[in-house]
Structures are given as structure tokens and as C-alpha cells.
Amino acid sequence: MKSILPFPRRLYKNGDKLSIIGFGGIVVCGVSQNEADNYVAEAIDLGINYFDVAPSYFEGEAEIKLGNALRPWRNGVFLACKTTRRDAAGAREELETSLKRAHTDHFDLYQFHAVTTLEEVHRILGPGGAADTFIKAKEEGLVRYIGFSAHSVEAAFALLDQFPIDSVLFPLNAVSVKQGSFGLQILEKAKEKGAALLALKALAYTPWQEGEAHSYSKTWYKPIDDPALQDLALRYTLSQDITAAIPPGHYELYKRAIEIARRFTPLTSEEEAALDRAIAGLTPLFPIKE
Numbered sequence: 001m002k003s004i005l006p007f008p009r010r011l012y013k014n015g016d017k018l019s020i021i022g023f024g025g026i027v028v029c030g031v032s033q034n035e036a037d038n039y040v041a042e043a044i045d046l047g048i049n050y051f052d053v054a055p056s057y058f059e060g061e062a063e064i065k066l067g068n069a070l071r072p073w074r075n076g077v078f079l080a081c082k083t084t085r086r087d088a089a090g091a092r093e094e095l096e097t098s099l100k101r102a103h104t105d106h107f108d109l110y111q112f113h114a115v116t117t118l119e120e121v122h123r124i125l126g127p128g129g130a131a132d133t134f135i136k137a138k139e140e141g142l143v144r145y146i147g148f149s150a151h152s153v154e155a156a157f158a159l160l161d162q163f164p165i166d167s168v169l170f171p172l173n174a175v176s177v178k179q180g181s182f183g184l185q186i187l188e189k190a191k192e193k194g195a196a197l198l199a200l201k202a203l204a205y206t207p208w209q210e211g212e213a214h215s216y217s218k219t220w221y222k223p224i225d226d227p228a229l230q231d232l233a234l235r236y237t238l239s240q241d242i243t244a245a246i247p248p249g250h251y252e253l254y255k256r257a258i259e260i261a262r263r264f265t266p267l268t269s270e271e272e273a274a275l276d277r278a279i280a281g282l283t284p285l286f287p288i289k290e
Contacts, residue, residue, distance in 0.1 A: 007047025008264060010243045012196050013145060013166055016108070018050040018078055018244045021261045022198070025053030025062035026218055026249025033065055039251065040069035044077075046258060050244050052169075052198075054082040054113055055098055057249075067102035074104055080169075082113035082149060083130065086123040091130035095137060106141055110134060111169060112148035112159070121158040131163060149200070151286060156186045160193045167243070171286050172199040174236045174275055175206065180284030187240060199245040202237035203230060203253055206282045218249040221285050231260050232267065232275040239266040 009017040023043050028036035043051075053066050063081075070077065081098050085091040095110065112124055112134075124130045137143045149169035150156040159165060168190045176182040190197045205224045208214055216223055224230045234257055237245050247257035267275070 007258075008261060009047075009049070012078070012243045016078060019048045020238060020244050020264065021048065021254075021257050022050035022052050022080075022244050022246040023048050023254070024246045024249050025051070025066045026057050027251055027254050028065040028069065029058040029061050029218065029249065031065075031251075033068055036065040037069045040066070040073065044073050048258075049077045050080070051077055052080040052082075052246055053098075053102070054084075055094055055101075056082075056084055056113065060101065063098055063101040067104075071103050074102075078108045079104065080109035080111065080147075081107045082111040084113045086112075086120055086130050088128050088130055088132040091133040092137075095133065095142065099142065107143050109145045109147055109167065110137065110143040111146070111167075115148050115150045115155045115159060116152045118154055118158055121155055121162070124159075125162055147195070147198075150186075153182070153185060153288065157189055160189050160195060165190075165193065165195045167196040167198055169198040169200060169246075171201040171204070172197070172237050172240060172242065172245075173201045173204045173285070174233050175204060175279050175282050176201070176284040176286040178276060178279060179282055180287035182284065182286040182288050184240075187242070191241060197240075197242040199237050199240070199242045201285060202234050202245045203248055203257065204285050207285060216248065216250050216253070223248050223250070223253055227256070229275075229278050230256055232271055232278070234260045235264060235267050236272065236275055238264055 008020045010020055012018045053062050055063055083091050083094040085094050134146050145166035147167035148159050170186050172183045187197055203224045205222045208222050224233055247254045
């Protein structure tokens with residue numbers, strides 16, 4: 001799979017260019033440290049320079065294994081991390097733990113993780129909220145950029161309106177856009193505010209049905225299995241005005257995303273029509289709530 005050509009990259013902010021496919025830390029969960037090391041070395045060899053992790057991924061396993069695996073490469077990659085803590089003290093504690101696990105003196109991007117409700121936004125931005133820690137950490141050089149991940153439009157809009165955000169990590173997949181009218185409004189809002197967009201869930205298909213056997217143990221949703229549809233779906237997301245997309249945490253799906261991205265071309269109108277037909281009637285992960 002090694003390519004003699006540079007892996008496609010796009011501008012994030014300022015002079016930082018990220019590989020259009022990111023390496024999600026969940027990929028290294030459930031494998032040995034040696035295997036994790038090999039996955040990361042392979043990613044570096046392919047030209048992947050964007051890595052994303054969080055302490056909540058498998059109770060710290062992702063941070064520990066990815067941090068160990070990245071030690072030889074840390075200076076040449078863009079490393080993003082997150083916290084679900086909404087208070088300043090808790091966010092600081094988690095930041096310091098994450099830095100130690102990553103064997104680094106800073107994160108390139110630090111994010112409020114999985115913000116969903118306006119109440120969470122108020123806690124983050126209010127007195128003694130996590131935003132205080134983020135601002136101080138940036139002043140101290142512990143983080144370079146500040147962002148958030150979110151699964152709701154109202155939370156994303158509120159943070160973009162009320163805080164100087166550098167980037168948004170947000171679900172942007174064809175099924176949710178076309179069947180749930182969910183996703184493109186965040187893209188437009190982020191562009192309006194000058195924030196970069198990093199996409200999640202590009203290969204999401206639909207929620208698991210009750211009683212359905214989960215063929216992928218590390219995803220809470222059903223990923224796309226069909227290779228042709230994987231191609232159309234990921235290229236749909238990459239055809240939007242985003243910097244990069246992070247595939248699901250299964251190595252096989254991550255590798256498939258790399259294959260597609262290496263030869264990426266924007267969808268034609270005929271291909272998008274074929275995508276529309278293939279996903280018609282599917283239940284989206286993120287429908288707009290009435």
C-alpha cells in the first residue's frame with residue numbers, strides 16, 4: 001500500500017496542512033503495543049500526519065498506545081486531543097494526564113469533546129468552566145489551537161458564536177445530510193466564523209437495529225460495508241469544504257479510507273445521484289430534531 005506519491009493534504013490553519021484522512025486513536029485499541037507501533041509507522045510512511053485521540057477512548061488505552069507509538073514521530077505530526085470535562089479544574093487535570101500519556105509538551109489541537117447540549121456550553125464558557133483552562137493552556141504553549149467536537153447543531157452554533165474556535169470536529173456523512181438534513185449547516189457556520197472543519201462518520205451507514213449482530217465492535221453505528229458505496233460516501237464528504245476526515249476506528253475501515261483518499265476526485269453529478277439512490281430511505285445517525 002505504500003505510495004511513492006505524497007498523500008493528499010489540505011490547509012488546516014495558518015501553515016498547517018493535514019492529511020485528508022486522519023488516524024483515529026481507537027484504531028490502536030484492542031491490539032498489542034507492537035501492532036500499534038506498526039500501524040503508526042505505516043501511517044507515517046503513507047504520509048498521514050493528522051492523529052486524533054481522547055482519554056475517554058477505551059479508558060485511556062488509545063492515549064497510552066498511540067502516545068507510545070508516536071514517540072519517534074511526534075515532531076512531524078499534528079496531534080489532536082480532547083476532554084469531556086466541563087470545569088476548569090477537571091479539564092486541567094485531564095490535559096496534564098493526556099500530555100504525559102502522549103509523551104509530549106503540547107497538543108496541536110485541544111478540543112471540548114462531544115458537546116451536545118446548551119447546558120454543557122454554558123458550563124464550558126461560564127465562570128470556572130473548561131474554557132478558562134483552554135485559554136490559559138494556549139497562553140502557556142500547551143496547546144496551539146482550540147476546537148470542539150459536537151453531535152448537535154445547537155451546541156455547535158452556540159460555541160461558534162460565543163468562543164474563538166479554530167476548528168470543529170463534526171459528523172458529516174451523506175446519509176445524515178441527505179436523509180436527516182444534518183451537517184452542512186455546521187460546515188457553513190464554521191466557514192462563516194473562519195473555523196476549519198474536520199469530519200467524522202463519513203463511512204457511517206445507519207444505526208444498528210435492535211438485536212442485530214454488531215460486525216464491528218468498535219463502532220456504535222453500522223458502517224458501510226459495500227466497497228462501491230464506501231467510495232461514494234467518503235468522496236462525498238471529502239468533496240465538501242473540509243480539511244480532513246477521520247474514518248471509523250477499525251483498522252480495515254481506516255485502510256479502506258486511505259485507499260479511497262489516495263486517488264480522491266470530487267463526486268460527479270452522476271455519482272452523487274447514484275449515492276442518493278443507494279441511501280434512499282435509510283435512517284440517519286443524526287436527524288434534525290423537530
